Amino acid sequence: MKAMILAAGKGERMRPLTLHTPKPLVRAAGVPLIEYHVRALAAAGFTELVINHAWLGQQIEDYLGDGSRFGMRIVYSPEGEPLETGGGIFKALPLLGEQPFLVVNGDVFTDYAFAELRRPLAGLAHLVLVANPSHHPQGDFRLVDGKVTDESEDTNRLTYSGLAVLSPALFDGCQHGAFKLAPLLRRAMAGGQVSGECFSGRWIDVGTHERLAEVERLLQESP
Template sequence: MKAMILAAGKGERMRPLTLHTPKPLLPVAGQPLIEYHLRALAAAGITEVVINHAWLGQQVEDHLGDGSRFGLRIAYSPEGEPLETGGGIFQALPLLGSAPFVLVNGDIWTDYDFTALPSALDGLAHLVLVDNPGHHCAGDFRLDHGQVCDGDQQGDTLTFSGISVLDPALFEGCQAGAFKLAPLLRQAMAVGKVSGEHYAGRWVDVGTQERLAEVEQLLAERC
């Protein structure tokens, strides 16, 4: 499988750190955040990665290059204007091909083992869900016997980790431009086309400087 890392956000909540450095390149324990994903994907046997970018995106390309030093081949999908999650993936589909691909949010940190992801889908998507963090107590979706359901229904919710496997067919009928991924996932959930798993390991949504420090602490404890 190929993989895509979403790296087009401006990281406004991380300012002033992101005024001159794109969030994917912010150092965590001496290593840019995005490199943790690249090394984990390579360790899982994935060799082709697509990265979208917008804010200060040329720095991402200049730093990572063609990916060869990670054992990867990296292709880039630059966005002249923000396309949001769905639009960014849709623009990159020609680089990803027709088979299911791994999708990873560039602004998370986790010790999730990507080899655990399914290589084939019985549906349109497979989501990795995690326990609700303190800053997102309401959660996103429910997990019911391996199927993901909309969290608006009765039941305990979990948070979407930002790790998934998507079938390009999920985007059938979409048009170029800015749009979100979540509505497409909810449409697929409504017809039973989204599977999922609950990951109880380490995971942090690195959206603020405080959570960046949290990752630093987790990595320090692991050493």
């Protein structure tokens, strides 16, 4: 199974850190955020990694290189203009191949064991959900008997963690350009094609200076 890290975000809420540094290279405890993912993926047995980028993306390529120092092969999918999550993944599909692949947002911090996702995919997607953080109390989806749904009930909703396994078939009929991933997932949910799980370990959406500081605290507390 191949993996993809989404690293094309501009990180405007983290200025001035991101004025001259791409968000995935912002450091926590002295290590770029994206490097935590790369090392965790390598430890989980992934050897082929695709990374998309846009804002200051060449810095990401210069830092990670071809991946050999991590025991991986890294290839890049540069975006001349932001393509959003769906469009970015769709552009990278030729690099990802015909089999389901793991995808993770480059701006989340987690201790999820990526090796858990190296299993056959039933349906079009498998999403890792988490308890709703304070900055997203309404959640995104519901998890019912292992299936993810977009039912309108406000109760028992969970937040999409930015970590999933996706089938290339999820993108059938898409056209090149900028588009979101969520509508594709909702369409697949309507057909009962999205499974899921709830993760209760460490997970932080590093979208602000305050949440970056929270990651720093977690790392300092780690043995």
